[in-house]
Amino acid sequence: MAQSIAQPTSTTAVPATLPIGVIAPWAFFFGLLMLVLLYFVGAEQGATAIFSGTGVHEWVHDGRHLLGFPCH
Template sequence: MHASATFDSALSPAFEPVSIPVRELLPWAIFGSILLLLAIYFVGVEEGAAAIFNTMYVHEFVHDGRHLLGFPCH
């Protein structure tokens, strides 16, 4: 057995990549987008007149994230 034969079999791919149809990916993309928008709401908007919750618990929980993302809060 030659050394080149050993390296040739090691470099050849063992499987072919499978393409994922958009119709299977779309529900997950929508779900991820909804989660992202919800997170942005709680970090960026949940304060003051537009708040869903009347307490400051959500604001204090995401306070450092607000500053990290550039949202002013005080």
């Protein structure tokens, strides 16, 4: 049986690129999601409250303190 010797080939690493049209909708979606979460953790209470009562406040209470937002 004949054995073949593998010849090294010159390969250059080409970085994979994504078009901005693919990234932009996802970046917008996650940016908007982060802003909504930041609103609920940081401002959903008092004068800017969308929901009445303290339900949202109680759900995000520990996260609010963890991120340094005062709530008492």
